[in-house]
Amino acid sequence: MQTVTPNLGENSYPIWVDAGLLNSIGELLIPQLNGRQICMVTDREVGGRYMAQVRQSLEHEGFNVVEVVIDGGEDNKTLETVNQILTVLLEARLDRSSALLALGGGVVGDMAGFAAAIYLRGIDVVQVPTTILAQADSSVGGKTGVNHPVGKNLIGAFHQPTAVVIDTDTLKTLPDREIRSGLAEVIKHGIIRDEVFFQQLETDIPQLLSGSLPDNDLVSMTAHNCRIKADVVSIDEKEKGLRAILNYGHTVGHAIEALTEYKRYRHGEAVLFGMQGAGRLGVRLGSWSKADEARQNQLIQQLLTVDPPTDLDADAIANRTRSDKKVRSGQLRFVLPKRIGEVEIVDKVKDSDIVDAWKSVFG
Ligand SMILES: NC(=O)c1ccc[n+]([C@@H]2O[C@H](COP(=O)([O-])OP(=O)(O)OC[C@H]3O[C@@H](n4cnc5c(N)ncnc54)[C@H](O)[C@@H]3O)[C@@H](O)[C@H]2O)c1
Ligand SMILES: [Zn+2]
Numbered sequence: 084m085q086t087v088t089p090n091l092g093e094n095s096y097p098i099w100v101d102a103g104l105l106n107s108i109g110e111l112l113i114p115q116l117n118g119r120q121i122c123m124v125t126d127r128e129v130g131g132r133y134m135a136q137v138r139q140s141l142e143h144e145g146f147n148v149v150e151v152v153i154d155g156g157e158d159n160k161t162l163e164t165v166n167q168i169l170t171v172l173l174e175a176r177l178d179r180s181s182a183l184l185a186l187g188g189g190v191v192g193d194m195a196g197f198a199a200a201i202y203l204r205g206i207d208v209v210q211v212p213t214t215i216l217a218q219a220d221s222s223v224g225g226k227t228g229v230n231h232p233v234g235k236n237l238i239g240a241f242h243q244p245t246a247v248v249i250d251t252d253t254l255k256t257l258p259d260r261e262i263r264s265g266l267a268e269v270i271k272h273g274i275i276r277d278e279v280f281f282q283q284l285e286t287d288i289p290q291l292l293s294g295s296l297p298d299n300d301l302v303s304m305t306a307h308n309c310r311i312k313a314d315v316v317s318i319d320e321k322e323k324g325l326r327a328i329l330n331y332g333h334t335v336g337h338a339i340e341a342l343t344e345y346k347r348y349r350h351g352e353a354v355l356f357g358m359q360g361a362g363r364l365g366v367r368l369g370s371w372s373k374a375d376e377a378r379q380n381q382l383i384q385q386l387l388t389v390d391p392p393t394d395l396d397a398d399a400i401a402n403r404t405r406s407d408k409k410v411r412s413g414q415l416r417f418v419l420p421k422r423i424g425e426v427e428i429v430d431k432v433k434d435s436d437i438v439d440a441w442k443s444v445f446g
Pocket of ligand 1: 126128129132155156157160187188189190191193213214215216217220221222223224225226227236253254255256257258261
């Protein structure tokens with residue numbers, strides 16, 4: 084088992100990573116939680132596969148387990164679903180010493196985390212992520228929340244988990260498209276922070292896709308992802324500065340998602356295209372080399388099984404990135420690569436640069 088501990092002072096928590104960890108989740112949590120009441124939140128898909136295994140381990144250690152099975156999917160990441168979770172907590176009269184356990188992907192994690200942040204003004208939440216995206220990204224960092232008809236992820240709270248339990252065996256049932264799109268965030272971590280990790284991914288990702296990556300290597304990859312995300316987040320817990328580098332590939336990616344109404348691509352797929360766009364922008368503005376761009380894109384190409392967004396209008400993309408950034412910070416900021424392992428935040432990117440870069444990648 085590998086343990087990663089974000090450097091967050093009294094807000095810190097252990098992230099445990101291993102194959103088969105769901106079988107010992109009860110033992111792991113005993114010293115971590117104040118009470119013995121747990122409400123497990125999951126979606127139908129994940130619940131059907133893993134809920135019984137988790138319940139068994141928890142009950143074996145004397146936990147009293149309440150369950151909420153929600154409808155999964157981004158469309159259900161709403162205040163209504165959070166309210167459904169809160170109703171179960173209230174009816175079961177869970178007190179302040181109880182905890183929520185989020186078993187599932189980022190949708191479940193974000194909602195259970197938010198419910199935990201507001202129930203009785205805040206109770207513990209244990210994140211048990213079961214997608215690559217959630218294991219590499221959303222379960223670490225403490226951002227929780229829901230979508231609103233006016234915009235995605237605008238309602239929420241920062242609420243750090245009490246522990247994160249990652250069983251890499253759960254990835255064995257994850258659909259191929261979810262694996263590929265989740266790996267976008269993994270590649271992103273290599274580009275923004277860690278060249279040696281990126282180099283390891285050049286070996287590990289083809290093996291993972293063909294099903295031949297040894298368990299130990301998957302555990303190491305997963306733990307290292309958490310280390311990178313935790314490292315960035317612990318330097319900048321409330322998203323004031325450095326944390327912005329996690330948006331590499333996301334400015335263009337979000338524009339692609341919005342212009343295709345969040346239906347055509349998985350988030351990670353849009354980010355893969357977004358990293359191609361940001362990479363080209365970097366080359367055109369002279370901040371990174373064609374060789375590094377080629378290396379990045381070589382890995383990205385292995386993950387893409389969907390058609391590129393060649394039908395989207397370059398001006399519309401540029402426009403959309405501007406409004407995205409305005410909402411966020413009131414100023415134009417773009418994460419551009421300098422070399423594999425290092426990015427910079429640039430505020431002088433012009434619309435015409437974005438248009439040119441888009442056209443040269445997506446025609
Ligand atoms: N809080 C953060 O910092 C943060 C960061 C990035 C993304 N997010 C959020 O994460 C969400 C996306 O998360 P996601 O990509 O994990 O999607 P998801 O939670 O919708 O999961 C994808 C699908 O895979 C299924 N699934 C999950 N685990 C499985 C398993 N082990 N085996 C079989 N099927 C499984 C789910 O039921 C679902 O249908 C978005 O809402 C996004 O906003 C949050
Ligand atoms: Zn992302």
